[in-house]
Amino acid sequence: MSLIEIMKKRQSIRTFDTQYITETDYKKIREYINNKENLVGPFGNKGKIEFIQVTNNVSDKGIKLGTYGFIKNPQGYLVGATENSKYTLVEFAYVFQKLVLFLTELGIGTCWMGGTFNRNSFEQEVQLGEGEFIPCITPIGYPNQKQRVFDKALRYVVKADNKKTWDKLFYAETFETGLTKKEAGPFEIPIEMVRLGPSASNKQPWRLVLSADRKVCDFYIEHTPNYSSKLGYDMQLLDMGIAMCQFESACKELNIEGRWVIENPNLKLPNEHTEYIVSWNTY
The missing domain is CATH 3.40.109.10 (NADH Oxidase)
Structure with a gap:
């Protein structure tokens, strides 16, 4: 498989x-x-x-x-x-x-x-x-x-099967323009795998911005205020690692070559809870 x-x-x-x-x-x-x-x-x-x-x-x-x-x-x-x-x-x-x-x-x-x-x-x-x-x-x-x-009852309670739509998670060039599957080009499947990935309480904190030339995909986290603060660590950072794994695994299978870099493009952020994490650069 x-x-x-x-x-x-x-x-x-x-x-x-x-x-x-x-x-x-x-x-x-x-x-x-x-x-x-x-x-x-x-x-x-x-x-x-x-x-x-x-x-x-x-x-x-x-x-x-x-x-x-x-x-x-x-x-x-x-x-x-x-x-x-x-x-x-x-x-x-x-x-x-x-x-x-x-x-x-x-x-x-x-x-x-x-x-x-x-x-x-x-x-x-x-x-x-x-x-x-x-x-x-x-x-x-x-x-x-x-x-x-x-299991099915618990999935219903935590809304595990209610995934956010593309327009709530993914963007083209800036946070002001939503990204469609068609506009994602070769990254459609890798980005969809991010959307389908597991996340704590199904919050799906990942936000992706695809560059104009479709060669760079920037990963951001939109923190849920006070989420997991009692545990002493930011659990939603785990969700970002999951997103990276899902994205890269799909890219490799589709022969989309690239690498992870930390190069903040300094885009205008949509709110105070959003933070840059990492970028996928194609070769």
């Missing part, structure tokens, strides 16, 4: 089957997270990801891992750790989303979790370096096809 099809297919899974992760898949996951190249972001920041196997949400160490009742029958958790700064969070989420897509291709369900889990319990499982914390985790397991009613 193509990566674009995987991105279209992927949904958050909260109800898992009781089947253990197979030895074959377990080995593939281990090999992936043990390959240091898979854990490096576009600008060289390295994340940390550890795999914790569980039985009835209890780890091999006997630690009860808390997810506040949202997750049923997880067979393990992938736990991320990084430093709490803007670009380390963005790059870590880029790395973590690549892992999520890899798992989706294996037929393994995932669910990004940034706030609805007990950090203290997971911190007992992961060796944190100085200045590191756990920004997110994902439970993993094979989706339970017969018990998805809970």
Whole structure:
């Protein structure tokens, strides 16, 4: 299956089957997270990801891992750790989303979790370096096809399937002109993959501006005021890393060559909550 099809297919899974992760898949996951190249972001920041196997949400160490009742029958958790700064969070989420897509291709369900889990319990499982914390985790397991009613109900509550339209997210040259799919040219699919990507509470904080020559795509974040402030970090920065991963993955599949750069075009911003993050430059 193509990566674009995987991105279209992927949904958050909260109800898992009781089947253990197979030895074959377990080995593939281990090999992936043990390959240091898979854990490096576009600008060289390295994340940390550890795999914790569980039985009835209890780890091999006997630690009860808390997810506040949202997750049923997880067979393990992938736990991320990084430093709490803007670009380390963005790059870590880029790395973590690549892992999520890899798992989706294996037929393994995932669910990004940034706030609805007990950090203290997971911190007992992961060796944190100085200045590191756990920004997110994902439970993993094979989706339970017969018990998805809970998942569907929760998707309805959080409006997970109600994605914003292009005119609310994407712009041509300035923030004053909306971008249509036709005007996006070769970037139509990469930009659509950004729109379809997961985000915290489905806020979709990404805003993209495509240059007049269609060679540069600038990524901005429109912060939701006070969102995740109680957690001590900006969770929406993770959404920007996810957006970068979705965009780049589609570009690579479509043979659109480019690279990430931090070169602020200093456009007039639509409001005080909008901030420049990164740009994709085509070769």
